[in-house]
Amino acid sequence: MKKTVFITGATAGFGEACARKFAANNYRLILNGRRVERLEQLQKELQDQYGTESLLLPFDVRDRATATEAIENLPEAWQQIDFLINNAGLALGRDLFDEASLDDWDTMIDTNVKGLLYVSKAVVPYMVKQGGGHIINLGSIAGKEVYERGNAYCASKYAVDALSRGMRIDLLRHKIKVTAIHPGAAETEFSLVRFKGDAEAAGKVYDGYEPLVGEDIAEIIYYTATLPAHVCINDLVVTCTAQANASHFFKG
Template sequence: MKTILVTGATSGFGKAIATTFASNGWNCIITGRRKERLQELTETLTRTYDVKVLALCFDVQNREDVIEQLQALPEEWQQIDVLVNNAGLALGRDSFDNASLDDWDIMIDTNVKGLLYVSKAIVPYMIERKAGHIINIGSIAGKEVYPNGNVYCATKHAVDAISKAQRIDLLPHRIKVTAIHPGAADTEFSVVRFKGNQEQADNVYTGYQQLVAQDIAAITYYCATLPPHVCINDLVVTPTAQANSLTLHKE
């Protein structure tokens, strides 16, 4: 039985990814900041799919917590076949001159540093086995900058660059690296970005059929279950109504 580790598993893409893999018989290590949601997901996955689940409650921004928990995994959980670096967020939709420094810090600490901390902790397990697959959830914002996206776009450009660097540096260890860059997807993303303003969040997704979390989960599962000699390096995924980060057709 294979094992997947998913960060940011308490909602959105992360929750859908963990559920999809569990439904196909994978054991799951799930991480997140919200303990109650982790416990609820653990109970659902174990009861529904009869798999083993290890829930770890920490914030990927916290370097010490990441290292402490992930470098000391019980032996039975150290054979991680797939790591999905999903934890990430956008905060604010302000011009560069009006943006909050606090928002910038949180996005950089989560989207960039958090991904690095988790990867650094898990890669040694994969190197020891000469096998493994890292899947980084980026964004179309990592391909093109859009107005008032500034630092969020910068963090996702960093995810794109880090994924390419991982692919090169980990090649001798037979570790696959895939970056998946979703476009407009209806999750909690915009509610977080607009700091709880549901009306603003809903407006982002009106007038067209957007992606949903399960779409990205299905694509992630496909990438993770290809033959050992096949690696999808880079995927940009949008709804049909979206051409790029700047062009979206609404009816």
């Protein structure tokens, strides 16, 4: 039987790249995202190109009731989830702490932390029942180092780091692997969302160096997912060559 990968935030960036990577390697996909039209287009493209079988779950991970209901009521044929890629997440604003928006903070915490919890809590029982599985959480270098104007976003990604470590310990007895991937600067929709649609400001983030792209992270996630059963990469920080840490870049 083909293995099944559940990807949140599959409509863009790392999530979409993961969908394409796993589809190309003959996996079944459960695809989540808020933008139904994009999900449907991705489903069609993967079906046409690879013959991929996929199930769409269009919900906002921040909505606990909807997320829980959708996952708990999966068709029986889709209940064996081998991999969960918790990719849904975002940054909003680049404001100093005292000037930041509480609404932005709520959105980041509700998506990056609570959404990850809601989805994971609903998926884990399936993995427990089948005697194993692998959860891959998308963190950020911002979850390893705090930088100016990062405040609540950094806090939310520090939480992902802590939750990944806690899940790894608590789920050990169920033979469930947990991997946290922490990308540095990556040219996806990330900066466009962070700057609230300001394409000019978003584009300047990557001036002078070659950042990561979604496919880079998808390749790494696929690698961690296809290691032998007795091997688990627990924690991995990934940057482009031009980036040393959260604040230091070589541009030129």
